[in-house]
Structures are given as C-alpha cells and as structure tokens.
Amino acid sequence: MQGYNVLMVYNKDMDKLLMCERLKNPYKGLRNLVGGKIENGEMGIEAAYRELREETNISKEDIKLHHLMDFKYNFHDYYVEVYVGRLKQDVSVSGDENILYWSDLNNNFFDMSLYAGEGNIGHMIEQVNYVKDRLFSNDEFSR
Structure with a gap:
C-alpha cells in the first residue's frame, strides 16, 4: 500500500494556512x-x-510537525x-511544484469546485480547531 502525506502549515498567529494551487493532476487548478x-x-514524519x-x-x-490523523483508501x-x-x-x-500562498481561514474549504x-x-481544519490548544501547548514558542 502506497503512502502519502499532507502538511497543514499554519503561520505563527494561527490565522493563515499555507496552501497551493495545483499545477498538475490530480486536482490540477484546485487549491490544496x-x-x-x-x-x-x-x-512518515521523516517524509x-x-x-x-x-x-x-x-x-x-x-x-x-504533529501527526494529526490518517486516511486509508482501501x-x-x-x-x-x-x-x-x-x-x-x-x-x-518558495517552491516550484505548485503556486504557494497563505490562505485566510474564513473560506469554505468544503467547496469542491x-x-x-x-x-x-x-474536515482537517475543523479537527485542528478542536485540538489546537492541546496540540500546540507544549511548543516552546507558545509559552
């Protein structure tokens, strides 16, 4: 079974999320x-x-980075x-695989178009919202 990772990178203030616009398939032209x-x-963490x-x-x-969850597609x-x-x-x-940008968090991330x-x-953003206080409480810069 092949493994992949998805990385949710928030800025220090936790009010923006690093996103990209896909330049190739799958999901070409969509934000990810x-x-x-x-x-x-x-x-997994090394990858x-x-x-x-x-x-x-x-x-x-x-x-x-903290391991938040997994999705298994049988x-x-x-x-x-x-x-x-x-x-x-x-x-x-900076990167050349996709177009990188910082997204506000008030978007409808469920919009599949x-x-x-x-x-x-x-779904992942909602999960982070539920656990972010516990998740980041031990990070040395959050004290």
Whole structure:
C-alpha cells in the first residue's frame, strides 16, 4: 500500500494556512495543501519534513510537525498521513511544484469546485480547531 502525506502549515498567529494551487493532476487548478509521497523504508514524519523542505523551503528548525490523523483508501490501495504544525516565526516560502500562498481561514474549504480532497481539507481544519490548544501547548514558542 502506497503512502502519502499532507502538511497543514499554519503561520505563527494561527490565522493563515499555507496552501497551493495545483499545477498538475490530480486536482490540477484546485487549491490544496502541500505534501507528497512517502518513499519505501521512510518513516512518515521523516517524509513529512522532507516534502515540506522540498515543496516550501520550510526547514525542521522552522516548525514542529504533529501527526494529526490518517486516511486509508482501501479500494485505491493507498493511505494519507496528515501532519500539522505552526511556524515558530515568519518564513519566506518558495517552491516550484505548485503556486504557494497563505490562505485566510474564513473560506469554505468544503467547496469542491475550489479545493482538492473531496472536503477533507475542511474536515482537517475543523479537527485542528478542536485540538489546537492541546496540540500546540507544549511548543516552546507558545509559552
């Protein structure tokens, strides 16, 4: 079963989420989160930090990622690990795989005409909203 990851990167103030506009299929032209393939033998968290660096130029020193949830797609024979983190400070993002931008959080992330993932992005954001106080309470910069 092939593994992938999706990375939810919030700015330090937790009022913006790093998104991309997809330049290729699947979901070409739709807005999405960054992420990618977990290579054979690679730990999920290692793949998450690697993809983050490759796609956004955000380093492990800039953010602490937390494993939020997984989606398993039995009929497609793959799974997706979801990681979430909050930047420790403002970071200049750059990458050439997709068009990166910071999204406000007041959008309808369930709108499948704009967002990839069949509503999963909206669901994941709601899950973060439920647990963000606990999730980020131990981050050294939140004290």
